[in-house]
Amino acid sequence: MSSEKPILNSFYRSSCSWRVRTCLNWKGIYYEYCPVNLLEGAQKKEEYSEINPYKFVPTLKIDGNVLTQSVEILEYLEETRPEKPLLPTDPYKRALVRSLVQVITGDIQPLQNMKVLQYIESTGGNKNEFAIYCITRGLKELRSNLRKHLINIVLAMKLLWQIFVFCRRFIMQTDLELT
Amino acid sequence: MSSEKPILNSFYRSSCSWRVRTCLNWKGIYYEYCPVNLLEGAQKKEEYSEINPYKFVPTLKIDGNVLTQSVEILEYLEETRPEKPLLPTDPYKRALVRSLVQVITGDIQPLQNMKVLQYIESTGGNKNEFAIYCITRGLKELRSNLRKHLINIVLAMKLLWQIFVFCRRFIMQTDLELT
Structure with missing residues (x-):
């Protein structure tokens, strides 16, 4: 795992971003918040779509990787940071x-x-x-x-x-x- | 894991059922096939909705459990039967x-x-x-x-x-x- 602080591209009203923020907070992972204003079309700008080809939020930069799609981010965080688990063991x-x-x-x-x-x-x-x-x-x-x-x-x-x-x-x- | 043969409720045209059938075949898991004709509304019948409250297909009975929702079935099969994996290790x-x-x-x-x-x-x-x-x-x-x-x-x-x-x-x- 990289020691660099993760960066989350998010929009306050996006429920997909919300669940990632909840998980990061639940697991006590400190991160930098970068807002992407969907109502102003910031997700369609070239600099953002190069990072996230779906032109969605959230995007999480973590451990030197770029992750998109909220549930996959949750599964990744669960696999790499199993403390304070989101899932039962059974x-x-x-x-x-x-x-x-x-x-x-x-x-x-x-x-x-x-x-x-x-x-x-x-x-x-x-x-x-x-x-x-x-x-x-x-x-x-x-x-x-x-x-x-x-x-x-x-x-x-x-x-x-x-x-x-x-x-x-x-x-x-x-x-x-x-x- | 139970030694009983798994039972899959499925409809031939349902893409959710299709991906579970593909996974079962990929992993070499023998199962009994029970068709549920969505066009005739078989999924809404009481006997089926008691098994699957979503009134969807697929439903997989396996290891004494009843599983619904295709991706969750794939994740379950991956966790309990890791041979011939669907996912990389990284x-x-x-x-x-x-x-x-x-x-x-x-x-x-x-x-x-x-x-x-x-x-x-x-x-x-x-x-x-x-x-x-x-x-x-x-x-x-x-x-x-x-x-x-x-x-x-x-x-x-x-x-x-x-x-x-x-x-x-x-x-x-x-x-x-x-x-």
Whole structure:
């Protein structure tokens, strides 16, 4: 591991960046914060896209490497810095945590991120209705699985808290029906 | 590990199930195949949703456990059956593979799966245009990252092959512009 301080490219409202910040803080890893303002299109600038070809946030420079995609960053930090673990040790419980993570990072977040909602709007659709539909569906999935497996899981709870705060933007605009 | 033969609930056209089948075959794990016809709504039946609260495929019963969500199944199989690995040993290369996997399983697949496309259609949108938009965007991301990191990775190549076959359904209906 390099002794250089990690650098995180992040945007305050990005839920993907948020989960990386949470993990860095949880593990007590000191890092330098470099904001990338997505609303101003800073992620599309050549100097940034050379670092992150996806033109997304977050990007984490650590141990001489450049990492993108939030869950992969979490898995990397877990493998290289196992103190204060995010995952249980039992393979089945690890799979359960990862399945909850996947609901948020696969079935909720990508469906209501900025690029998709901008596309929905540009084709005459209602971006808020679409976001609410996706979040509601995802939260129902989470609820049904949490009812099935009541396990003590640090990562899942952190992510759940995060997604609820993130969803607030949409929930405040209308009723979210989970029944 | 249990000596019982694993059971996979799968649908032939589901790309999530496909990647689990590929992994089971790659690792030489014999399993029983139980089809779940998504087009006929078999995933919504009570007997199935009791096993898989997400009402998705795949579901893998293995070692006395029930696993859902494809990537988590792959990670579980990798942890419990490390022979014929899917991931490299170096943490940074593992992160690179996982970032490619995430583009497919987070940024492409969830955006053009059946439920989302049905929703787009039900609100008067053009489901094919939406699917093509998402696939094109995702493939551009993959291309830019593959150009950056030319590494020898079994899992990523298998997934790439899979997604290209899956995309054929949409590509055949119109031109896919990657330029």
